[in-house]
Amino acid sequence: MAKIKSDSCQYILALFILSFIGSAIFYVWRTSNKEHVRMLELTQRENIDNINALIREHNKAKSDTTDTWWITDEPPATLEIYNLIEAKNKQIENLIKMYADTTPETHQISERFKNIKISVLINGLPQEINYDHTKIKYPAGALDIIFLPEKVAMKDNQFLPTFSSVTDALTIPTIEIPESLYAPILFHELGHALRHYGERNLRNVKAMAEKDIMLEEAEMHSLGGEIMNVTSKGAYKQLVNIIVNRAPLSRSFGETIASITEDDLALCDKIFGCSHTQIPGMMLSSQLMIDVGFNYCEKNKLGIDSKFKVYKWLTEYVFLKWTP
Numbered sequence: 001m002a003k004i005k006s007d008s009c010q011y012i013l014a015l016f017i018l019s020f021i022g023s024a025i026f027y028v029w030r031t032s033n034k035e036h037v038r039m040l041e042l043t044q045r046e047n048i049d050n051i052n053a054l055i056r057e058h059n060k061a062k063s064d065t066t067d068t069w070w071i072t073d074e075p076p077a078t079l080e081i082y083n084l085i086e087a088k089n090k091q092i093e094n095l096i097k098m099y100a101d102t103t104p105e106t107h108q109i110s111e112r113f114k115n116i117k118i119s120v121l122i123n124g125l126p127q128e129i130n131y132d133h134t135k136i137k138y139p140a141g142a143l144d145i146i147f148l149p150e151k152v153a154m155k156d157n158q159f160l161p162t163f164s165s166v167t168d169a170l171t172i173p174t175i176e177i178p179e180s181l182y183a184p185i186l187f188h189e190l191g192h193a194l195r196h197y198g199e200r201n202l203r204n205v206k207a208m209a210e211k212d213i214m215l216e217e218a219e220m221h222s223l224g225g226e227i228m229n230v231t232s233k234g235a236y237k238q239l240v241n242i243i244v245n246r247a248p249l250s251r252s253f254g255e256t257i258a259s260i261t262e263d264d265l266a267l268c269d270k271i272f273g274c275s276h277t278q279i280p281g282m283m284l285s286s287q288l289m290i291d292v293g294f295n296y297c298e299k300n301k302l303g304i305d306s307k308f309k310v311y312k313w314l315t316e317y318v319f320l321k322w323t324p
């Protein structure tokens with residue numbers, strides 16, 4: 001009996017020691033894990049602060065720049081305005097054709113949106129400018145494009161081209177945007193249009209989850225990035241690669257994006273003719289940050305879900321109002 005008692009004592013002691021070691025390991029793991037998470041959050045916050053400071057600096061350097069608007073006020077139906085709108089219409093049609101062979105999706109876009117119908121937002125309603133009062137006949141399925149005069153855009157605080165699946169129309173504020181940037185922005189929005197055109201009446205049943213919206217944005221920004229590379233004759237991807245390769249030890253996409261410098265933004269502006277612009281320059285800097293984050297994900301083989309995180313992180317903490 002005594003032998004059995006001493007065995008069970010040893011057994012209980014062993015159990016006690018084991019559970020003590022177990023909880024000690026768990027405590028150390030939990031503390032160091034907490035510390036790790038805390039450190040990561042801290043560096044992410046630092047990254048966010050650095051990126052926002054960079055954007056502020058970059059804007060300050062351009063404080064004497066003002067954008068040009070090609071329609072400032074709600075226009076009268078004069079021949080001059082008609083010709084101007086006709087020219088802008090032709091420009092969009094040409095750009096849609098010009099970049100058709102960039103990716104399979106740009107090919108689909110150019111096939112789908114061969115015809116567009118232009119109007120200008122006047123008194124809150126899209127109106128065609130027909131100086132001789134003839135009604136233009138548009139083919140069925142022509143995509144509605146609505147130009148916003150400066151005055152209207154300022155009032156509504158709308159400075160970015162946007163496709164709305166509620167109105168089935170693409171709204172474009174009439175800011176002068178260099179064509180090398182205008183083409184990618186246009187295709188980004190036409191990519192949304194390709195996926196959602198004609199959903200106006202299905203809106204309620206087709207409400208998208210936040211993640212799907214963000215994933216679509218990530219894909220549209222990739223599409224825009226491809227066209228930017230073509231319009232810049234490869235200079236854009238080269239710049240993105242230089243930035244990402246320069247920070248090989250980055251522990252997160254945020255750290256890599258935060259390694260972008262004022263010189264990088266200035267060079268990107270120069271490549272796209274945006275050095276003397278405000279809003280187009282902001283759109284460009286936003287796209288560069290997204291592409292640097294995406295490139296980090298690709299280099300580290302992190303997949304599309306991580307691109308979604310890059311997009312969400314940037315829109316939440318950095319430049320919500322500048323992202324088309």
Ligand SMILES: [Zn+2]
Pocket residue numbers: 188189192217220324
């Ligand atoms: Zn978008």
